Amino acid sequence: MLAAAEATGWTADEAVTRLFAAHYRTLVRLATLLLDDTGRAEEIVSDAYVAMHARWRKLDDTDKALAYLRATVVNRSRSALRHRRVVQRHAVKSSRDAQAVAPSAEAGALARVQQDVMLAALGELPTRQREALVLRYYADLSEAEIAEAMGCSRGAVKSHASRGMAALRNRMEQFT
C-alpha cells in the first residue's frame, strides 16, 4: 500500500502506474467478492483506472484516488450485478441455482464446504448488505470508509451490515 500522501505531483500516467502496482490486485479481489466473476471484475477495475486517469487533476492525492477507485469499483459492480440479475430472470431457475453454489474448478481442492456455504449465503444477500460485509470483513474498512465507498450514510452501513450478518448467522446455524 502507498503511504498516505498529500498532493503527489504525479502526472496522470504516473499515477495510474503507481496506483496500479499498489492496489490493482486488491481491487480485483474486492470486485470478485462482490460479483463472483473474476473476468468481469478485472474489466470493472480497469474501467475504474481509466476513469481515475481522466479525473487525476482533481484527485492528485493517493488517499483520494484510492477512495475514488474503491467507490467506482463498488458502484460498477453493483450495476453489473443488476444487469446480471435481469439476464438471469430469463434463465432456467434450476440452472441458476446450481451454478450459484457450484465450486469453481479453478479453485480446486482449496474449497471447503463451510466456506462455500458461507460464500453462497453471502451471494444471496441483497446487494447493499453484501457490499457492507465485504468492505468490512475483507477490505477491513472503517464505517466511514464503507459509507464513502457505498455512497450512503454511516447509519445505513450499520443497518446493512447488521441485517446481513443476521442473515448469515441464520444460514450458518442451519448448516451446522
Place this chain on the structure above:
Amino acid sequence: MTGHPAPDSGASRGDTPDVGAQLRNALEARASRVDIAPDALGDIRRRIAARRARWWMFPALRSRGVTMISISSALAAGVAAVTIGFASCTPATGPTPIPPAGSGGPTATNSSPCACDAPQFTANVPVYYIGANDLLYREFHRIPVGDGSTAARVKAAIVQMLDGRTAYDHNYVSQWPASASVRNVSVSGGVATVDLHGATVNGFDPAGNRAALQQLIWTATAFTGGTGVRLLFDGQPRSTLWASKLPVAGVLHRAPAVDALAPVWVIDPQQNAVSGTSVTINLAGIVFEGTIQLRVRSSAGKVVVSRTVQLTVGAPAQGTATVHVTLQPGTYTVEAYAVSMRDSSKIGPDTHTFTVR
C-alpha cells in the same frame, strides 16, 4: 488488506464473533484464488491512449477560446460519434492473428468490429496448451468473446485452444486434430457442453491424447463456477475417443493439477510481451517445498536477475509468487525452473522472451 483489527464500526461488532471470523476466512480464501490476468496495466494504458486519440480527433475541443458550452456540445457530439462508431456494424472479417497481450491490438471492451446487432465484447480468457512432457501451460488471450456470456467466452477459448498456432509461446502446442472445430457451446449448472466437429480422428498417442483431452477440459472449465465438461461430436455423445479409447461419456472433470499441469509456469510476462522498465514477473509452480529458481537474461545471454523464489505453497498445490524487477530497455528471456533434489538438474523450465521499452 488483512491482518488489521476489525473496524470499530459497531455494526454487528461483538454480536457474531464466530460468523464474523468464518466470513473473514471465507472471503480471504476466495480472494486468494482470484487469478489476475497478465498485462492488465498494459491494457489500461492502451485504453487511456485510445481515449486520448479520440480526444485529439476533434480539433475544436483543443482550440483556444472555446466556451464551456461549445466544449460540452463538442463532447456530446464526440461521444455520439464514438457511440455510433461502436454500434455500427461492419462486415465480419476472417480470423486474424491475435497479438500477445503486451503487444497492442484491440483491447477495449466493445471496440471490436461486430457482425450483428448485439454488442461485441473482448476479454482476457485463459487458454491451456500442451508443453513438454505432455503437461499443460496456461496463457491469457485477449480475444473477442461474442456477447460476453460465459458460453461465448468458453467457446472463444476453445476455438483458440484447438489451433495450437495461437499460443504465444511457440513451445506450446495443441494436440487436437487440425480439422477440429467448435459447433456450439452451452453452459448449465457449472457444466459446459461442447459440441465439436471433425475431432474424432487423431494420431495414436495415448499420453498425448490424454493431455489433449485435459487441455480441453481445463480450458472449458476455467470460468467461475465451472466444474465439468460434456463432450458431443457432431451433436452426438460418444463413449470413447480416438484410437487410444479415451472415455468421454458423461461429465468429464479436471485431472488433479499435480498430474495435469506443468511443474513451473512463467505466467507473466507472456511470450513476446512488451513492458515498461518496471517489470512484474508472476510465477506459479507445483514443486517440492514451493521453491523455484528465477533467471532473467539479456539478449546477449548475460544473467541480470538470479534469485530463489518461494511460492505461496508447495506441492501438491500450485503456489504462486510475484517478483518485481527493474530492467533497462532491451530484449530479455525470463526462465523459471525447479531443481531436482536427486541430481540438481532443472525440472520443468519455462522460458519467455519479452521486450522492455
